[in-house]
Amino acid sequence: MRALDFKVPGFLFSGVSVGIKKDGKRDLGLIYSEVPARIAGLFTTNTVKAAPVQLNLKRIKGGLCQAVVVNSGNANACTGAQGLRDAERISSWVARGLGVGDELVFAASTGVIGISLPMRKIERRVSELVESLSPEGWMKTVESIMTTDTFPKVEVATCRIKGKQVKLCGMVKGAGMIRPDLATMLSFLVTDANFEARVLQRMLKTAAEESYNRITVDGENSTNDTVLLLANGKAGHPSSNRMGRDAGVFQSMLSEVCQNLAKSVVKDGEGATKFIELLVRGARDREDAKQAAYCVAHSPLVKTAFFGEDANWGRILCALGHSGAQINPNRIDVFFDNVPVVKGGVGTGPQLEQRAGKVLKRESFKVTIDLHKGKSQFSVFTTDLSIDYVKINASYRS
Amino acid sequence: MRALDFKVPGFLFSGVSVGIKKDGKRDLGLIYSEVPARIAGLFTTNTVKAAPVQLNLKRIKGGLCQAVVVNSGNANACTGAQGLRDAERISSWVARGLGVGDELVFAASTGVIGISLPMRKIERRVSELVESLSPEGWMKTVESIMTTDTFPKVEVATCRIKGKQVKLCGMVKGAGMIRPDLATMLSFLVTDANFEARVLQRMLKTAAEESYNRITVDGENSTNDTVLLLANGKAGHPSSNRMGRDAGVFQSMLSEVCQNLAKSVVKDGEGATKFIELLVRGARDREDAKQAAYCVAHSPLVKTAFFGEDANWGRILCALGHSGAQINPNRIDVFFDNVPVVKGGVGTGPQLEQRAGKVLKRESFKVTIDLHKGKSQFSVFTTDLSIDYVKINASYRS
Numbered sequence: 001m002r003a004l005d006f007k008v009p010g011f012l013f014s015g016v017s018v019g020i021k022k023d024g025k026r027d028l029g030l031i032y033s034e035v036p037a038r039i040a041g042l043f044t045t046n047t048v049k050a051a052p053v054q055l056n057l058k059r060i061k062g063g064l065c066q067a068v069v070v071n072s073g074n075a076n077a078c079t080g081a082q083g084l085r086d087a088e089r090i091s092s093w094v095a096r097g098l099g100v101g102d103e104l105v106f107a108a109s110t111g112v113i114g115i116s117l118p119m120r121k122i123e124r125r126v127s128e129l130v131e132s133l134s135p136e137g138w139m140k141t142v143e144s145i146m147t148t149d150t151f152p153k154v155e156v157a158t159c160r161i162k163g164k165q166v167k168l169c170g171m172v173k174g175a176g177m178i179r180p181d182l183a184t185m186l187s188f189l190v191t192d193a194n195f196e197a198r199v200l201q202r203m204l205k206t207a208a209e210e211s212y213n214r215i216t217v218d219g220e221n222s223t224n225d226t227v228l229l230l231a232n233g234k235a236g237h238p239s240s241n242r243m244g245r246d247a248g249v250f251q252s253m254l255s256e257v258c259q260n261l262a263k264s265v266v267k268d269g270e271g272a273t274k275f276i277e278l279l280v281r282g283a284r285d286r287e288d289a290k291q292a293a294y295c296v297a298h299s300p301l302v303k304t305a306f307f308g309e310d311a312n313w314g315r316i317l318c319a320l321g322h323s324g325a326q327i328n329p330n331r332i333d334v335f336f337d338n339v340p341v342v343k344g345g346v347g348t349g350p351q352l353e354q355r356a357g358k359v360l361k362r363e364s365f366k367v368t369i370d371l372h373k374g375k376s377q378f379s380v381f382t383t384d385l386s387i388d389y390v391k392i393n394a395s396y397r398s
Numbered sequence: 399m400r401a402l403d404f405k406v407p408g409f410l411f412s413g414v415s416v417g418i419k420k421d422g423k424r425d426l427g428l429i430y431s432e433v434p435a436r437i438a439g440l441f442t443t444n445t446v447k448a449a450p451v452q453l454n455l456k457r458i459k460g461g462l463c464q465a466v467v468v469n470s471g472n473a474n475a476c477t478g479a480q481g482l483r484d485a486e487r488i489s490s491w492v493a494r495g496l497g498v499g500d501e502l503v504f505a506a507s508t509g510v511i512g513i514s515l516p517m518r519k520i521e522r523r524v525s526e527l528v529e530s531l532s533p534e535g536w537m538k539t540v541e542s543i544m545t546t547d548t549f550p551k552v553e554v555a556t557c558r559i560k561g562k563q564v565k566l567c568g569m570v571k572g573a574g575m576i577r578p579d580l581a582t583m584l585s586f587l588v589t590d591a592n593f594e595a596r597v598l599q600r601m602l603k604t605a606a607e608e609s610y611n612r613i614t615v616d617g618e619n620s621t622n623d624t625v626l627l628l629a630n631g632k633a634g635h636p637s638s639n640r641m642g643r644d645a646g647v648f649q650s651m652l653s654e655v656c657q658n659l660a661k662s663v664v665k666d667g668e669g670a671t672k673f674i675e676l677l678v679r680g681a682r683d684r685e686d687a688k689q690a691a692y693c694v695a696h697s698p699l700v701k702t703a704f705f706g707e708d709a710n711w712g713r714i715l716c717a718l719g720h721s722g723a724q725i726n727p728n729r730i731d732v733f734f735d736n737v738p739v740v741k742g743g744v745g746t747g748p749q750l751e752q753r754a755g756k757v758l759k760r761e762s763f764k765v766t767i768d769l770h771k772g773k774s775q776f777s778v779f780t781t782d783l784s785i786d787y788v789k790i791n792a793s794y795r796s
Contacts, residue, residue, distance in 0.1 A: 046720045047719040047727060048718065048725075048727045075712070077712060078711075078715050078740070078745065079744060080742070080743060080744040112712065113710075113712020113715065114711060114712040114715075114744070114745040222716065223712075223715070223716050300783075304792045312510075313476075313511075313512060314473070314475060314476050315511065317475075317476050317511065317512070317621070318475075318620065320445075321444035321447075322445070327446075329446040329447075329476070342476070342512075345476055345478060346476055346478040346480075347476065385698075387788045387792075390702050390783060390785045394703065394708070394785075
């Protein structure tokens with residue numbers, strides 16, 4: 001069931017333009033919970049972590065959060081000790097404006113790496129950011145986290161727990177630097193559900209495993225990847241500190257919302273013209289399936305062939321061959337949707353290849369690779385590699 | 399010292415057009431040694447090996463070779479048992495035409511994967527291929543191995559061993575599917591030097607380690623990669639079955655020729671507009687240096703920034719952060735040629751970045767990354783990722 005609005009009881013949102021982005025669009029956003037919310041978070045596995053990520057990693061130990069301040073246009077990454085001080089100062093301005101403790105304010109940034117934040121520009125607008133908070137401000141916050149995204153990516157869902165309606169709203173920004181282990185640069189989820197932080201964290205991890213950790217655009221892993229889930233408990237159902245039936249109901253909703261958000265990130269991948277589900281099955285074990293799937297999904301030759309709508313399945317076999325996964329080249333089958341293009345490692349002939357070519361003309365299709373080595377499988381969502389990807393990334397900073 | 403012609407005593411060359419390539423250019427080549435030559439070879443590490451590679455892997459055990467037949471336009475890969483039979487039949491036709499044993503004929507193919515060779519077309523022209531062999535035919539063979547290459551890549555060198563002049567000629571085709579572990583799809587080297595096969599193999603391996611295994615265009619590892627070194631002993635210096643001073647002289651020449659050939663492959667990388675040497679130094683160990691270097695060299699975001707001549711060093715740090723190499727983000731230095739753009743993990747400011755931007759406008763430059771973690775280093779040669787790379791690979795088969 002889908003609700004039509006992005007209001008969640010007890011949460012307020014805002015977004016303003018402070019001039020970090022050159023085009024004058026919103027670039028500073030705020031999410032505020034009237035009461036301290038339980039928080040769960042997932043962060044980039046990149047060794048190079050942006051300043052706001054470092055800040056959040058400390059604060060999340062407290063398990064509570066009352067505000068998230070986020071900017072786009074500047075990643076505040078590779079900015080040294082100054083960067084960390086800047087992130088702390090911004091969260092402190094927001095904390096003062098809201099009248100909450102510093103340690104309850106989380107931060108997130110996305111944009112260019114290596115340039116210090118324009119602190120004066122930000123300081124001047126913090127009061128406006130706080131004062132314009134509104135239950136209806138959701139889309140303004142969403143706009144303020146977008147960079148090369150071509151459309152806002154939002155999801156909303158409801159469920160019932162012990163007779164109470166529970167709502168969940170999620171936003172994500174993505175587009176570039178998308179890959180496993182937090183493909184999404186930034187995703188924020190707010191809900192009025194009532195769960196302990198430990199349970200929330202476990203549910204978020206499960207949801208991410210099947211969503212944000214399954215998508216890849218270009219194999220890059222950002223310095224800023226952040227997913228935060230805030231739950232303020234206002235729905236009023238009894239709290240729970242373990243995974244029971246109630247948590248199961250919420251988990252389903254959370255997983256579905258995260259999957260939809262993750263897929264929308266791939267669909268809006270930089271320059272993407274195709275949305276591809278890539279399933280490797282019949283693998284010896286899950287690790288092999290994953291390795292094979294990502295190696296094919298990251299192959300520039302496979303991706304450019306998809307862009308060219310060319311059923312060049314040889315490139316898929318070639319990528320499998322150097323993926324490190326255990327394969328027998330003479331036993332591999334490949335399907336484009338339901339059209340077999342490879343059987344036992346060789347092509348199925350021009351007629352089927354022509355039919356496969358028609359599948360590639362679709363905007364969205366599924367590539368299934370059967371290794372016939374075992375019973376494990378893994379699927380990823382990915383895109384083609386287009387001329388526009390190069391154009392966007394060659395001129396990103398100019 | 400560079401000689402001007404591509405004649406090597408005792409070797410004959412030819413190249414004809416049999417219609418595998420659609421454009422009517424030469425696509426079948428032959429290298430012939432009047433006497434059985436000692437042979438050394440290196441082949442793809444891809445699990446999916448093309449039929450001619452499988453054939454060569456068997457025959458090289460004999461240590462001798464008298465002919466190499468090579469075609470472009472069709473890789474004879476992923477063609478199953480039929481593909482292996484085809485490779486055997488072609489080598490057998492050539493063996494009969496030359497009056498030598500089948501086991502002395504090696505084969506190589508490059509081109510589209512997954513389509514059976516047009517055997518009739520080839521059979522009809524084998525006699526012409528054999529009859530047109532000539533000491534001056536070198537460039538015809540070179541043409542017949544080119545695919546998306548925009549220029550022929552050849553090297554020639556001489557040295558003196560025990561008072562005898564020794565000559566070495568090398569050719570390579572590359573362009574796409576270039577990466578470590580035999581970046582070169584096909585490279586053939588012929589010499590009149592006199593060394594045992596075991597010594598030759600060791601020298602070839604050493605030379606490849608510093609040349610073909612150091613270059614990367616797009617991280618792909620082909621099904622067909624083949625490097626063959628034929629030595630017929632006609633120079634007349636005493637043979638040697640171990641690495642002595644004579645072998646050292648030859649090794650230097652071989653390494654230099656292979657390095658020049660490898661660099662020319664990168665320069666002619668598909669759509670490449672930049673030639674980049676990427677050095678990682680100060681690494682904990684060589685493996686870390688290698689891992690870091692390749693992760694940066696394969697990053698699409700780094701490569702598109704180079705194409706856009708954008709000194710976006712943040713992307714380099716980001717790539718290092720997810721390379722798996724041991725790094726301390728706060729101790730990394732980065733130089734573009736001799737311009738420091740990052741010191742201790744942070745940018746050196748707009749002035750130096752502007753100077754770095756000018757370095758990127760050059761056709762060829764060096765990126766040095768100092769991890770300050772140890773004393774090991776590794777360098778690779780790579781290219782940018784351009785709009786033309788995508789165009790070439792989206793339409794390769796059409």
